[in-house]
Each structure stands twice: as C-alpha cells, then as structure tokens.
Amino acid sequence: MGAFHAYDIRGIYNVDFDKNTAYKVGFFLPELLGADKVLVGRDGRVSSDEIHEYLLKGITDAGADVYDIGLSTTPMVYFGTANYGFKASVQITASHNPAEYNGMKVSRENALPVGLETGLGTIKEWIESGKPTPEAPEKGKVHNMDIHEDYLNFLLKYKGDLTDLNIAFDLSNGMACLYAHEIFGEKPAYIYDTIDGRFPNHEPNPLIPKNVEALQKLVLEKKSDIGVIYDGDADRVMFVDEKAQFISPDLMIALMGHYFVDERGLRGIVLQDIRSSKAIGEYLEPMGCTMHTWKVGRANAALKLRELDGVWGGELAGHYYFRDFFYSDSGLLASLIILRIVATLKKKGITLSEAIAKIVRYKNSGEINFRLEDKQGAMDAVKEYFTSKETPTAFMDFDGYRVEFPEWWFNIRPSNTEPYLRFLCEATSDQLLQEKIAETEKILAERFGAKR
Numbered sequence: 001m002g003a004f005h006a007y008d009i010r011g012i013y014n015v016d017f018d019k020n021t022a023y024k025v026g027f028f029l030p031e032l033l034g035a036d037k038v039l040v041g042r043d044g045r046v047s048s049d050e051i052h053e054y055l056l057k058g059i060t061d062a063g064a065d066v067y068d069i070g071l072s073t074t075p076m077v078y079f080g081t082a083n084y085g086f087k088a089s090v091q092i093t094a095s096h097n098p099a100e101y102n103g104m105k106v107s108r109e110n111a112l113p114v115g116l117e118t119g120l121g122t123i124k125e126w127i128e129s130g131k132p133t134p135e136a137p138e139k140g141k142v143h144n145m146d147i148h149e150d151y152l153n154f155l156l157k158y159k160g161d162l163t164d165l166n167i168a169f170d171l172s173n174g175m176a177c178l179y180a181h182e183i184f185g186e187k188p189a190y191i192y193d194t195i196d197g198r199f200p201n202h203e204p205n206p207l208i209p210k211n212v213e214a215l216q217k218l219v220l221e222k223k224s225d226i227g228v229i230y231d232g233d234a235d236r237v238m239f240v241d242e243k244a245q246f247i248s249p250d251l252m253i254a255l256m257g258h259y260f261v262d263e264r265g266l267r268g269i270v271l272q273d274i275r276s277s278k279a280i281g282e283y284l285e286p287m288g289c290t291m292h293t294w295k296v297g298r299a300n301a302a303l304k305l306r307e308l309d310g311v312w313g314g315e316l317a318g319h320y321y322f323r324d325f326f327y328s329d330s331g332l333l334a335s336l337i338i339l340r341i342v343a344t345l346k347k348k349g350i351t352l353s354e355a356i357a358k359i360v361r362y363k364n365s366g367e368i369n370f371r372l373e374d375k376q377g378a379m380d381a382v383k384e385y386f387t388s389k390e391t392p393t394a395f396m397d398f399d400g401y402r403v404e405f406p407e408w409w410f411n412i413r414p415s416n417t418e419p420y421l422r423f424l425c426e427a428t429s430d431q432l433l434q435e436k437i438a439e440t441e442k443i444l445a446e447r448f449g450a451k452r
Helices: 019-033 048-061 074-083 120-128 148-156 180-184 209-222 251-255 257-263 278-287 298-308 331-347 352-357 375-389 430-448
Strands: 009-012 037-042 065-071 088-092 101-108 142-144 167-170 189-191 226-230 237-240 269-273 290-294 312-314 320-322 368-371 394-396 401-404 408-414 420-427
Touching (some): 019 120, 037 048, 037 074, 048 065, 065 074, 209 237, 251 278, 269 278, 298 320, 320 331, 375 401, 375 420, 375 430, 408 430
Parallel strands (some): 037 065, 167 226, 269 290
Antiparallel strands (some): 368 420
C-alpha cells in the first residue's frame, strides 16, 4: 500500500497500487465521508480509464451514485465539489508525475482535502485489514454530468484585458488543454496543447528545469511578455519572464498583491509555505497584508487558508489558493490573475522582469536534497549548530525547522516518502549564501554521511 501518501493516493500503476485498490477506495469512500453521491473526474493518462472503471464499480457497489464529469482538471473537481454541494469527490490523476504513475485526489464537503490524517489513513487501514466489501442491496447509478461551461464562466470572471499582451503557453500535454484555447483565444503561442497521457514532449512537472526549456525557447522566439506552463492536472502553474528567466513560484504570491490589494482593495491574511522567501512579506506587508507561514501541501494549505479566512496564498511548488475559489488551488485561475497584472504593468511600461526585480531582495539556494537516514537527528544537528553561533530572530518548528537570522534564514524539512532532507536558505549576499550551504553540507556529510 505504498501509494497512500500524506496528501493523496499516488504511485506507479500496477506496482504501488492497482484496479483492486481503486475498487476498494471507491467502495469505502461513501462510508468514510457519509456520502450517497460522489463526484468523479479523471485526467488523460493511459491508465486513468481502468482506474475510473473500477473506482466507479466500487462506489456503485457500495450503494452510492456517481456523478461523472469525465476528463477534467483537478481544480474543476474542486469547483464541482463545492459549487454543487457534494460531500465526496475523486480526481483520478498523478498530477506532475511521469506517465507510468497514477493516483487519486480525494476531497470532502466544500472541496476540503482528504489526506492521510483526515481519512485516507482509515481507508488504507480498512484495505490492509481485509474489511469486507459486500455489495449493497441496491446498487448506485452513474450519472454523466457536464460542468465544463460553469467552470469556464467562473474562470472568465477573472480575465482582464489581455489584448496587448504577447503570451506563450506550454500546456504540457495535460489537462489545461481542456480550457486554455477557450479562455485565451488563438493569439498566444501554444506548444504541447493536446491531451496526451504519455507526455511525449516532457514530463508534466514545471519545477524540473529541463521541462521548461521548450517554453523558454518559445518566449524568446516569439518575443513574448510572459511564458506560462501548467503541470499535468492544471492545479499548478509557473512562469518565465520576457527574458525567458524562470520565476521562483513563491514570488508570484507577492505579485498577486497588485490584483487583490491594488485593484480590489482586499487587505487581509496571505498564506505562504515554510519555504517561501522573506521578500514576499516585506513586499506585501507595506501594502496592508498580514503574512502567515504554514506547512507545505494542499492538505495543509487549503485548510489553513479557510481557518484564517485568508484572501490568497501560495507555495514554492506553484500551487496558489484563493478565498474566491473555496480556499482551493487552481493553475488556470492563478494564471488569469497574473496575466491580468502583467497586462496592466505593460500599459505602464513595466516588464515582468522589472516587476519581479522589485520583489527580490535575497539570494536563494533553491531546495537542495541531501540523502540520509537519520532525518530528525540531522535536522536537530543543523539547527543546534547555527543557533549556537547566532541568535535567531524567528523560529518555526512545524514541517521541519525554519530559523531566521538578521541577514539569512534556512528551512530544513524531511521528505514524507524518501530518505531525503530538503534544505533551502536565503541570504543578503551570494557569498553569505554559499558559506551557509557549505557549512550545512559539511555537518550533514561528516556526521550523517549525507550526499547531495
């Protein structure tokens, strides 16, 4: 049952899980969430059809009805769940993973995420314990449901005047293909804009630099003002500027202030994850926003934004969450907001790279992975080493540690699924940044045998 993770069910299909797992997830889900109807969508992966078949059989054998929306982005399922009042939903997807992977993202009422600690762990336990799956006296029915237009109309409310904007899109052969042409028209330059679950051009993960190279080339070739790339299920989006430079996704949390604060006057709580740049708060707080830092992952972020009634938020991984969208994330919605801002900036003669330069204040390491076994011991050793040398100005001990000092800070956190520690730091100069990376690497190598 290695496919059950903190935020979803995901793994190599027919290795980490199979159609029987899909059947049992479907069968147990109505009981887990007290639902007599379940909304289901799926991505375009080759294995999605078989998972879909067995998931639906499980749900209907349990006596619940299925409302099948067919091919969909993951945020489309969130929209359907909350907008139409479903108590349970499943999107069949492996998001940004390679083609041999697949999985299921489960949501409950109001599109709240169901993670390992909020229900998936119970289903895992029921499956492992061999809990019976007796067919209900009356099987459920499958209803085809078309929510495409409703979700499209919702998204179009956020579209600004993009007439003068020169945009390049990489749709990654993923689910953004369902909507991009309808939303943005035929003026932009598009690549990989047909759904193909084999992902023949590149893996649908924009965080891997080589997967963005085709978009960067397109931006330069077309002299675009901005490049936009979505992941496989379109819940994440990332951007490159007019110089084809990749923009760290967390910085876009700050840029969104020009829409929510400047255009709409919404000065409230903004959520960031524990890896996010200090520059974000330094940019938004003078605009009247209050930053709140929290754990990585939708299962954490969506719940926290709702709890705080935050206006918007985001993560280093390119997820952006919105109060307007049931506190959930949507790559298409995020891109509409960013493009609206960039179009407004262009009218003022400001390029995207110039706007980002006003946000950036630190040199950033990006996430560095160290392979080791004693993750907690290594985290403690790094924290104790640096706090013994310098007094912290801030300390956070959820999702690993984030320790801030006057001129630099670091976050060190364990991988949920692999023997890795993830380390990220920022500093006021490149020299200081490299010094802190080297010190960390030395501690982890000498004491824990870590390798990058």
